[in-house]
Amino acid sequence: MNDQLKTMLLKAKLNFAILGSILIIAVLGKFINPELTNSIFVTADQLVSDLYIVFIAITLGAFVPNFKLVAFGSIATFIGATILIQIGVFTYLTTEYVFSVLIVVLGFASIANLYRHYREFGL
Template sequence: MNDQLKAIFVKAKLNFAILAIILLIAILGKLTNPELSNAIFLSADQLVSELYLVFIAITLGAFVPNFKLVAFGSVGVFVAAVALVELNVFHYFTIEYLFAVLIVVLGFASIANLYRHYREYGL
Protein backbone atom coordinates (compact mmCIF):
# COMPACT_ATOMS: atom_id res chain seq x y z
CA MET A 1 0.00 0.00 0.00
CA ASN A 2 1.14 3.50 -0.76
CA ASP A 3 2.79 5.39 2.14
CA GLN A 4 0.47 8.35 1.61
CA LEU A 5 -2.62 6.16 1.89
CA LYS A 6 -1.23 4.57 5.06
CA ALA A 7 -0.70 8.02 6.51
CA ILE A 8 -4.28 8.99 5.64
CA PHE A 9 -5.63 5.82 7.28
CA VAL A 10 -3.58 6.50 10.42
CA LYS A 11 -4.68 10.15 10.65
CA ALA A 12 -8.31 9.45 9.82
CA LYS A 13 -8.98 6.33 11.87
CA LEU A 14 -11.57 8.19 13.98
CA ASN A 15 -13.39 9.19 10.78
CA PHE A 16 -13.50 5.59 9.59
CA ALA A 17 -14.59 4.44 13.04
CA ILE A 18 -17.51 6.88 13.09
CA LEU A 19 -18.62 5.89 9.59
CA ALA A 20 -18.32 2.20 10.50
CA ILE A 21 -20.39 2.74 13.64
CA ILE A 22 -23.12 4.48 11.64
CA LEU A 23 -23.16 1.52 9.24
CA LEU A 24 -23.20 -0.92 12.15
CA ILE A 25 -26.11 0.94 13.76
CA ALA A 26 -28.03 0.70 10.48
CA ILE A 27 -27.39 -3.04 10.18
CA LEU A 28 -28.15 -3.85 13.81
CA GLY A 29 -31.21 -1.62 13.73
CA LYS A 30 -32.58 -3.47 10.71
CA LEU A 31 -32.05 -6.79 12.47
CA THR A 32 -33.38 -5.91 15.93
CA ASN A 33 -35.98 -3.16 15.50
CA PRO A 34 -36.63 -2.35 11.83
CA GLU A 35 -39.49 0.08 12.51
CA LEU A 36 -37.42 2.30 14.79
CA SER A 37 -34.40 2.05 12.52
CA ASN A 38 -36.48 3.04 9.50
CA ALA A 39 -37.95 6.00 11.39
CA ILE A 40 -34.53 7.25 12.50
CA PHE A 41 -32.90 6.92 9.10
CA LEU A 42 -35.94 8.43 7.37
CA SER A 43 -35.60 11.43 9.69
CA ALA A 44 -31.88 11.58 8.92
CA ASP A 45 -32.65 11.47 5.19
CA GLN A 46 -35.07 14.37 5.58
CA LEU A 47 -32.53 16.31 7.65
CA VAL A 48 -30.04 16.22 4.78
CA SER A 49 -32.34 18.64 2.95
CA GLU A 50 -31.86 21.06 5.86
CA LEU A 51 -28.80 22.63 4.29
CA TYR A 52 -27.81 24.71 7.30
CA LEU A 53 -27.27 21.53 9.32
CA VAL A 54 -25.19 19.97 6.54
CA PHE A 55 -23.13 23.16 6.12
CA ILE A 56 -22.45 23.33 9.85
CA ALA A 57 -21.38 19.68 9.90
CA ILE A 58 -19.11 20.09 6.87
CA THR A 59 -17.59 23.25 8.33
CA LEU A 60 -16.90 21.50 11.63
CA GLY A 61 -15.31 18.54 9.89
CA ALA A 62 -13.23 20.55 7.45
CA PHE A 63 -12.02 23.45 9.56
CA VAL A 64 -11.71 22.28 13.17
CA PRO A 65 -8.14 20.96 13.42
CA ASN A 66 -8.83 18.54 16.26
CA PHE A 67 -11.59 16.24 15.02
CA LYS A 68 -11.87 14.56 18.41
CA LEU A 69 -13.41 17.79 19.71
CA VAL A 70 -16.04 17.65 16.98
CA ALA A 71 -16.85 13.98 17.53
CA PHE A 72 -16.97 14.02 21.32
CA GLY A 73 -18.57 17.48 21.40
CA SER A 74 -21.37 16.28 19.12
CA VAL A 75 -21.98 13.26 21.32
CA GLY A 76 -21.88 15.48 24.41
CA VAL A 77 -24.43 17.88 22.95
CA PHE A 78 -26.60 14.88 22.02
CA VAL A 79 -26.46 13.55 25.59
CA ALA A 80 -27.30 16.98 27.01
CA ALA A 81 -30.21 17.41 24.58
CA VAL A 82 -31.55 13.94 25.45
CA ALA A 83 -31.38 14.84 29.13
CA LEU A 84 -33.31 18.05 28.44
CA VAL A 85 -35.93 16.10 26.47
CA GLU A 86 -36.32 13.69 29.37
CA LEU A 87 -36.68 16.64 31.77
CA ASN A 88 -39.45 18.03 29.50
CA VAL A 89 -37.51 21.18 28.67
CA PHE A 90 -37.76 20.44 24.94
CA HIS A 91 -41.33 19.43 24.20
CA TYR A 92 -41.15 19.14 20.42
CA PHE A 93 -38.02 17.01 20.08
CA THR A 94 -37.85 13.26 20.37
CA ILE A 95 -34.82 11.16 21.15
CA GLU A 96 -35.13 9.51 17.74
CA TYR A 97 -35.02 12.91 16.03
CA LEU A 98 -31.97 13.97 18.05
CA PHE A 99 -30.26 10.69 17.16
CA ALA A 100 -30.97 11.36 13.48
CA VAL A 101 -29.38 14.81 13.87
CA LEU A 102 -26.35 13.19 15.49
CA ILE A 103 -26.02 10.71 12.63
CA VAL A 104 -26.19 13.48 10.02
CA VAL A 105 -23.73 15.75 11.82
CA LEU A 106 -21.18 13.04 12.56
CA GLY A 107 -21.50 11.50 9.10
CA PHE A 108 -20.98 14.72 7.17
CA ALA A 109 -18.29 15.99 9.55
CA SER A 110 -16.40 12.70 9.22
CA ILE A 111 -16.54 12.77 5.44
CA ALA A 112 -15.44 16.42 5.34
CA ASN A 113 -12.55 15.71 7.71
CA LEU A 114 -11.57 12.66 5.71
CA TYR A 115 -11.54 14.77 2.55
CA ARG A 116 -9.36 17.34 4.33
CA HIS A 117 -6.81 14.62 5.09
CA TYR A 118 -7.05 13.42 1.50
CA ARG A 119 -6.36 16.93 0.15
CA GLU A 120 -3.33 17.37 2.42
CA TYR A 121 -1.51 14.71 0.44
CA GLY A 122 -2.63 15.99 -2.95
CA LEU A 123 -3.95 12.63 -4.11
Protein backbone atom coordinates (compact mmCIF):
# COMPACT_ATOMS: atom_id res chain seq x y z
CA MET A 1 0.00 0.00 0.00
CA ASN A 2 1.15 3.53 -0.72
CA ASP A 3 2.89 5.25 2.21
CA GLN A 4 0.75 8.37 1.81
CA LEU A 5 -2.42 6.28 1.99
CA LYS A 6 -1.18 4.47 5.10
CA THR A 7 -0.38 7.78 6.76
CA MET A 8 -3.78 9.20 5.85
CA LEU A 9 -5.58 6.11 7.19
CA LEU A 10 -3.63 6.29 10.44
CA LYS A 11 -4.43 9.99 10.87
CA ALA A 12 -8.10 9.45 10.06
CA LYS A 13 -8.83 6.36 12.14
CA LEU A 14 -11.06 8.35 14.54
CA ASN A 15 -13.08 9.61 11.55
CA PHE A 16 -13.61 6.07 10.32
CA ALA A 17 -14.49 4.91 13.83
CA ILE A 18 -17.17 7.60 14.12
CA LEU A 19 -18.64 6.91 10.68
CA GLY A 20 -18.56 3.17 11.35
CA SER A 21 -20.28 3.68 14.70
CA ILE A 22 -23.09 5.62 13.05
CA LEU A 23 -23.52 2.79 10.57
CA ILE A 24 -23.52 0.17 13.34
CA ILE A 25 -26.10 2.17 15.31
CA ALA A 26 -28.32 2.30 12.23
CA VAL A 27 -28.05 -1.41 11.50
CA LEU A 28 -28.39 -2.64 15.09
CA GLY A 29 -31.16 -0.16 15.78
CA LYS A 30 -33.22 -1.58 12.92
CA PHE A 31 -33.13 -4.97 14.64
CA ILE A 32 -33.44 -3.88 18.28
CA ASN A 33 -35.90 -0.97 18.13
CA PRO A 34 -36.85 -0.05 14.56
CA GLU A 35 -39.42 2.62 15.51
CA LEU A 36 -36.98 4.58 17.66
CA THR A 37 -34.15 4.20 15.15
CA ASN A 38 -36.40 5.33 12.32
CA SER A 39 -37.56 8.41 14.24
CA ILE A 40 -33.96 9.34 15.15
CA PHE A 41 -32.72 9.08 11.57
CA VAL A 42 -35.78 10.86 10.16
CA THR A 43 -35.08 13.71 12.58
CA ALA A 44 -31.40 13.67 11.56
CA ASP A 45 -32.48 13.85 7.92
CA GLN A 46 -34.63 16.87 8.68
CA LEU A 47 -31.75 18.50 10.56
CA VAL A 48 -29.55 18.29 7.47
CA SER A 49 -31.88 20.75 5.77
CA ASP A 50 -31.09 23.19 8.62
CA LEU A 51 -27.90 24.27 6.93
CA TYR A 52 -26.47 26.14 9.88
CA ILE A 53 -25.95 22.85 11.75
CA VAL A 54 -24.22 21.36 8.72
CA PHE A 55 -22.03 24.46 8.27
CA ILE A 56 -21.03 24.39 11.94
CA ALA A 57 -20.18 20.68 11.72
CA ILE A 58 -18.15 21.12 8.53
CA THR A 59 -16.31 24.08 10.02
CA LEU A 60 -15.47 22.10 13.15
CA GLY A 61 -14.24 19.14 11.13
CA ALA A 62 -12.23 21.12 8.63
CA PHE A 63 -10.67 23.87 10.72
CA VAL A 64 -10.14 22.55 14.25
CA PRO A 65 -6.64 21.04 14.18
CA ASN A 66 -7.28 18.47 16.92
CA PHE A 67 -10.29 16.45 15.80
CA LYS A 68 -10.36 14.56 19.09
CA LEU A 69 -11.54 17.78 20.73
CA VAL A 70 -14.43 18.00 18.29
CA ALA A 71 -15.45 14.37 18.70
CA PHE A 72 -15.18 14.14 22.46
CA GLY A 73 -16.54 17.64 22.96
CA SER A 74 -19.63 16.77 20.92
CA ILE A 75 -20.14 13.57 22.90
CA ALA A 76 -19.63 15.41 26.21
CA THR A 77 -22.15 18.05 25.13
CA PHE A 78 -24.62 15.28 24.27
CA ILE A 79 -24.13 13.66 27.67
CA GLY A 80 -24.54 17.00 29.43
CA ALA A 81 -27.69 17.84 27.48
CA THR A 82 -29.11 14.38 28.20
CA ILE A 83 -28.51 14.83 31.93
CA LEU A 84 -30.19 18.23 31.84
CA ILE A 85 -33.14 16.75 29.94
CA GLN A 86 -33.52 14.01 32.54
CA ILE A 87 -33.31 16.52 35.40
CA GLY A 88 -36.00 18.61 33.74
CA VAL A 89 -34.03 21.72 32.82
CA PHE A 90 -34.71 21.32 29.11
CA THR A 91 -38.39 20.46 29.00
CA TYR A 92 -38.73 21.25 25.30
CA LEU A 93 -35.97 18.86 24.12
CA THR A 94 -35.91 15.10 23.87
CA THR A 95 -32.95 12.80 24.09
CA GLU A 96 -33.78 11.45 20.64
CA TYR A 97 -33.57 14.94 19.14
CA VAL A 98 -30.23 15.66 20.81
CA PHE A 99 -28.93 12.28 19.63
CA SER A 100 -30.01 13.18 16.08
CA VAL A 101 -28.05 16.44 16.35
CA LEU A 102 -25.04 14.45 17.57
CA ILE A 103 -25.25 12.10 14.59
CA VAL A 104 -25.43 15.00 12.13
CA VAL A 105 -22.60 16.96 13.75
CA LEU A 106 -20.24 14.01 14.13
CA GLY A 107 -21.03 12.67 10.66
CA PHE A 108 -20.41 15.90 8.79
CA ALA A 109 -17.43 16.86 10.95
CA SER A 110 -15.84 13.46 10.29
CA ILE A 111 -16.35 13.74 6.55
CA ALA A 112 -14.93 17.28 6.51
CA ASN A 113 -11.92 16.14 8.55
CA LEU A 114 -11.37 13.21 6.18
CA TYR A 115 -11.41 15.63 3.26
CA ARG A 116 -8.87 17.82 5.05
CA HIS A 117 -6.54 14.84 5.41
CA TYR A 118 -7.13 13.97 1.77
CA ARG A 119 -6.22 17.50 0.67
CA GLU A 120 -3.00 17.45 2.70
CA PHE A 121 -1.63 14.66 0.55
CA GLY A 122 -2.90 15.98 -2.76
CA LEU A 123 -4.14 12.54 -3.84
